[in-house]
Amino acid sequence: MLKGFVFDLDGVITDTAQYHYQAWKACAARIGITIDPTVNEALKGISRMESLEVILRHGHRENDFTPAEKEALATEKNNEYVGLLANMTPADILPGMQAFLEALKAADYKLALASASKNAPTILARLGLADYFDAMVDPATLSHGKPDPEIFVKGAELVGIKPSEAVGLEDAVAGIQAINAAGEFSVGIGDPKILHEADLNFTSTSEVSLAAIENAFESKNA
Ligand code: G16
Ligand code: MG
Numbered sequence: 001m002l003k004g005f006v007f008d009l010d011g012v013i014t015d016t017a018q019y020h021y022q023a024w025k026a027c028a029a030r031i032g033i034t035i036d037p038t039v040n041e042a043l044k045g046i047s048r049m050e051s052l053e054v055i056l057r058h059g060h061r062e063n064d065f066t067p068a069e070k071e072a073l074a075t076e077k078n079n080e081y082v083g084l085l086a087n088m089t090p091a092d093i094l095p096g097m098q099a100f101l102e103a104l105k106a107a108d109y110k111l112a113l114a115s116a117s118k119n120a121p122t123i124l125a126r127l128g129l130a131d132y133f134d135a136m137v138d139p140a141t142l143s144h145g146k147p148d149p150e151i152f153v154k155g156a157e158l159v160g161i162k163p164s165e166a167v168g169l170e171d172a173v174a175g176i177q178a179i180n181a182a183g184e185f186s187v188g189i190g191d192p193k194i195l196h197e198a199d200l201n202f203t204s205t206s207e208v209s210l211a212a213i214e215n216a217f218e219s220k221n222a
Helices: 017-030 037-043 048-058 067-085 097-106 120-127 150-158 173-182 210-221
Strands: 004-007 110-113 166-170 185-189 200-202
Touching (some): 048 067, 097 110, 110 150, 150 166, 150 173, 185 210
Parallel strands (some): 004 110, 166 185, 185 200
16 A cells, blocks of 8 residues: 655755756866766766766866865865755745645655755755655665665655555656665656656656556556
């Protein structure tokens, strides 16, 4: 029986990628690395330190910094990013998602957040959505990033449901793989060709339908 939903944040509830990109671009420029939108695509859904490693490899500078220097670079980027988040308002909620969250609450489903971002609580607060969620996974407590199932398993656990009773929502391939490996029903939001491993796909957030998810979940578990 379907009891709850475990949400990714960036790309599902809001689009923070533009702010991450702006902050990383400035940080990379200070060490002589130029990044473009293709590099930015590779940063979606991965952690802050993994993102820095991708950027350093892109600039062929992966061996030029000590762990302490890398920490300092990541902190600089985060300070800049947090500054940009101050501009976020409820207008930055992706189309249809507030109504979808309302429908889930009205139907009494449990809601958990499974974001790799340490800034997720700040972002939900800026969007005015914090009260919709029963629990948020703290990414600092995780040993492995997506596509490892850990974050989605924890999300379900925090709201007291089994993975088999949960739907996970994601916009990234690694996220869909994490949901599938967790044993949850996977909903992809984005290009169905890219997210073909998902149990059900919607091309954009405005297409997301609770009835369609409930029907597909029932059919799969019948
Ligand atoms: C998000 C973004 C990633 C970012 C990560 C960590 O993941 O998609 O680009 O690197 O959070 O963010 P922070 O530096 O704020 O801890 P998700 O899981 O919400 O898609
Ligand atoms: Mg995402």
